[in-house]
Amino acid sequence: PVKQNGIKRSETGESNKSDKTNGDCGANGANGIGGLVRVPTTKPPVFEPQVGYRQWVAQAGTLIADLLTCAGADHVITMDLHDPQYQGFFDIPVDNLYGRHLLRKYIQFNIPNYLQAVVVSPDAGGAKRATAIADSLGMPFALIHKERRPTQINDRQNATMMLVGDVADRTTILIDDLADTSNTITRAAKLLKKEGATQVVALITHGILSGDAIDRINASALDKVIVTNTVPQAEHKARCPKLEVLEVGNVFAEAIRRVHHGESISVLFDYS
Structure with missing residues (x-):
């Protein structure tokens, strides 16, 4: 386009x-x-x-x-x-x-027994960001590896996902810088629940949440989605009971x- x-x-x-x-x-x-x-x-x-x-x-x-x-x-x-x-x-x-300092504070004060939870990067590109938070809090870390097979460029459903790490019987915290269509975090949440995670919380700096992203989150395995208000969130919050907003002003x-x-x-x- x-x-x-x-x-x-x-x-x-x-x-x-x-x-x-x-x-x-x-x-x-x-x-x-x-x-x-x-x-x-x-x-x-x-x-x-x-x-x-x-x-x-x-x-x-x-x-x-x-x-x-x-x-x-x-x-x-x-x-x-x-x-x-x-x-x-x-x-x-x-x-x-x-934004990671705000996300770190949220984990400390809002995730019960956060030291037993696992910080997860939904892709290899965000591993540095997620490990910075995990290391600063002394928390375990896991990574979701996406392998894209040679198919049509817009066919995102053909990317296979593999979890590197143990999340069984633990709360998992997905860390990413932005969520647009929310495909990445919703598919990651589905995989984490399949691998035995008891709860999946996503912490995102920029919640773009365009198109049908809100509907996708509402229907997903995500328990909570935490975003900052670098993007206006009033409309999103009204449509998504899972959404919480952190103030960056x-x-x-x-x-x-x-x-x-x-x-x-x-x-x-x-x-x-």
């Missing part, structure tokens, strides 16, 4: 977000900046909790970075970029805050304050 501006979407299938979500995020961000830079005394950093077009091909990512810069942005603050290399598209400073507010006053934001990468 092609956007109205002629930019083709990446053909990576399950990770792409809806046209509306991406378009609104990029265009609205640029429009907001334009309105602010017309006031000479106001030069705020761009507040982009979940950067639109993040999973697009490099050409489109560069275009959006240039769009924000040309609109007047001189600093971007975001959280959990799907690919940290996205920062290289910008010619201005980009601070990529971590205070983290971004402190980052904006520190940038505005020329202070270091390094402390925000280690907050507890």
